[in-house]
Amino acid sequence: MSLPISTPLPLLSGAPHERRDAARNREALLAAARELVEREGACAVTMEAVAAQAGVGKGTVFRRFESRAGLMIALLDHSESEWQAQVLGGPPPLGPGAPALDRLLAFGRSRIEATLGQRELIAAAGGRVRTSGAFGFVLMHVRLLLAEIGTEGDLPLLASSLVAPLDVTVLEDQVLGQGMSVDRVYDAWADLTRRVVRR
Amino acid sequence: MSLPISTPLPLLSGAPHERRDAARNREALLAAARELVEREGACAVTMEAVAAQAGVGKGTVFRRFESRAGLMIALLDHSESEWQAQVLGGPPPLGPGAPALDRLLAFGRSRIEATLGQRELIAAAGGRVRTSGAFGFVLMHVRLLLAEIGTEGDLPLLASSLVAPLDVTVLEDQVLGQGMSVDRVYDAWADLTRRVVRR
DNA sequence: AGGCTAAACGGACCATGGTCCGGTTCTATT
DNA sequence: AATAGAACCGGACCATGGTCCGTTTAGCCT
Numbered sequence: 001m002s003l004p005i006s007t008p009l010p011l012l013s014g015a016p017h018e019r020r021d022a023a024r025n026r027e028a029l030l031a032a033a034r035e036l037v038e039r040e041g042a043c044a045v046t047m048e049a050v051a052a053q054a055g056v057g058k059g060t061v062f063r064r065f066e067s068r069a070g071l072m073i074a075l076l077d078h079s080e081s082e083w084q085a086q087v088l089g090g091p092p093p094l095g096p097g098a099p100a101l102d103r104l105l106a107f108g109r110s111r112i113e114a115t116l117g118q119r120e121l122i123a124a125a126g127g128r129v130r131t132s133g134a135f136g137f138v139l140m141h142v143r144l145l146l147a148e149i150g151t152e153g154d155l156p157l158l159a160s161s162l163v164a165p166l167d168v169t170v171l172e173d174q175v176l177g178q179g180m181s182v183d184r185v186y187d188a189w190a191d192l193t194r195r196v197v198r199r
Numbered sequence: 200m201s202l203p204i205s206t207p208l209p210l211l212s213g214a215p216h217e218r219r220d221a222a223r224n225r226e227a228l229l230a231a232a233r234e235l236v237e238r239e240g241a242c243a244v245t246m247e248a249v250a251a252q253a254g255v256g257k258g259t260v261f262r263r264f265e266s267r268a269g270l271m272i273a274l275l276d277h278s279e280s281e282w283q284a285q286v287l288g289g290p291p292p293l294g295p296g297a298p299a300l301d302r303l304l305a306f307g308r309s310r311i312e313a314t315l316g317q318r319e320l321i322a323a324a325g326g327r328v329r330t331s332g333a334f335g336f337v338l339m340h341v342r343l344l345l346a347e348i349g350t351e352g353d354l355p356l357l358a359s360s361l362v363a364p365l366d367v368t369v370l371e372d373q374v375l376g377q378g379m380s381v382d383r384v385y386d387a388w389a390d391l392t393r394r395v396v397r398r
Numbered sequence: 399a400g401g402c403t404a405a406a407c408g409g410a411c412c413a414t415g416g417t418c419c420g421g422t423t424c425t426a427t428t
Numbered sequence: 429a430a431t432a433g434a435a436c437c438g439g440a441c442c443a444t445g446g447t448c449c450g451t452t453t454a455g456c457c458t
Contacts, residue, residue, distance in 0.1 A: 017435095018435095019423090019424060019425080019434095019435060019436065020424075020425090021423075021424070021435095021436070021437085022424095022435075022436065022437095025436090025437085046413085046414065046415085047414075047415065047416085048413095048414075048415090051438090051439095056437075056438080057437060057438030057439055058415095058416090058438075058439065059416095059417085059418085059436095059437065059438055059439070060436080060437060060438070062415085062416065062417080063435095063436075063437080067415080067416075068414090068415065068416090127368050130368060130372050153387070153390050154383065154386065154387040154390065157373070157379070157383070157384065157387035157388075158387060158390070158391065160364060160369065160373065161363075161364040161387065161388070161391045164360075164363035164364040164366065164369050165359060165360040165363040165364075167363065167366070169326050169329060170359065170363050173329050174356070174359065180356070184353065184356070185356065187353065188352070188353040188356030188357060188360065189356075189360070191352050191353065191357070192357065192360045192395065195394050195395050195397070196391065196394050196395070198394070198397075216405095217405095218404095218405060218406065218453090218454060218455075219454070219455090220405095220406070220407085220453075220454065221405080221406060221407095221454095224406085224407090245443085245444065245445085246444075246445065246446085247443095247444075247445090250408090250409095255407075255408080256407060256408030256409055257408075257409065257445095257446090258406090258407065258408055258409070258446095258447085258448085259406075259407060259408070261445085261446065261447080262406070262407080266445080266446075267444090267445065267446090
């Protein structure tokens with residue numbers, strides 16, 4: 001029952017010990033998927049195609065990413081991290097340093113654009129986005145900004161209500177389906193937000 | 200170029216001439232699906248199972264309902280119509296006769312409950328609900344109420360923003376996932392709504 | 399009634415997400 | 429270096445949504 005002192009603590013490393021070949025395959029698969037997505041669009045990203053392109057078996061894809069939705073989320077991870085970095089440490093008004101309301105409005109604009117920009121992947125990820133860390137971050141961010149503004153009420157749910165209209169399905173319907181302009185959608189969201197935070 | 204005077208106008212009959220066997224099969228399929236859904240839950244409603252239960256070929260199910268989502272929407276049609284009737288002609292405050300704000304709040308409560316009550320079917324219908332007539336009705340109703348209240352702004356989008364947080368995926372996550380009570384979710388929505396309409 | 403045509407039918411067939419398990423390979427331990 | 433066993437791999441296999449097309453049938457017209 002002795003603790004081997006040489007074992008490095010997991011610290012914050014995401015994967016709690018992934019074998020080297022496994023890690024290599026993960027990278028190969030991500031690269032393959034990225035290539036497929038840019039060459040033929042997200043809907044061409046079939047699990048078998050990714051496996052073939054990466055030169056591994058289909059089972060491996062599933063072991064690494066659990067499901068198609070999981071793979072999509074992994075693909076989104078990069079851009080999502082970048083976006084989070086902008087929010088957390090980028091220039092105002094999206095990043096810190098601006099008044100909270102300005103940050104909130106900038107957040108909305110940025111989210112609309114980011115979501116529409118990646119709509120294929122996000123849609124392909126389906127409902128699973130909700131359980132992804134990225135989504136939690138968004139919710140938390142809005143909630144904190146609302147608190148900073150001094151908004152009263154059930155902040156978690158209020159935040160959720162502000163985020164809900166930014167869902168891919170909603171935006172796709174409005175912009176692609178109904179032909180509304182992004183500006184108009186954003187203006188309406190900003191209006192909504194101002195009404196919500198107005199004291 | 201003579202108009203045959205004996206041809207009855209289509210009037211408002213939904214199906215523009217469905218053959219009798221086709222109509223019979225549609226009913227049989229709906230009945231089969233309903234039985235399956237109540238006996239084993241919505242996820243047991245597989246297209247082949249429905250076909251078998253109704254005693255027809257699989258192709259028929261697809262010809263009648265286009266897709267699994269279409270079948271689900273057809274299954275929802277009944278309860279949806281009933282709900283619309285309540286809104287259009289039922290007792291206040293959900294139905295006409297109450298102040299518009301009261302009607303709006305009653306709408307929210309009712310929608311939350313209806314949605315959660317049918318969550319399995321709605322979820323199984325997927326994004327297709329958005330294009331169903333029922334969804335359009337909801338949007339229109341909220342929009343009209345907002346107008347009646349005298350709310351200013353981009354009413355179509357404001358309505359959409361109020362409806363978005365009532366989406367199945369959102370409600371499921373909050374109530375089932377996070378364990379929030381329906382009352383709490385409703386209170387937050389009512390709060391949101393009051394802020395939006397507040398002049 | 400008989401015949402003609404558009405519509406409906408059925409079920410084989412395909413594509414794809416997801417599961418499983420026997421065999422292989424990495425890595426820690428001695 | 430040898431060893432043990434956990435982790436990983438591949439690809440056959442399954443389930444199910446969706447398509448297709450040769451065959452059947454309802455409904456109309458003469």
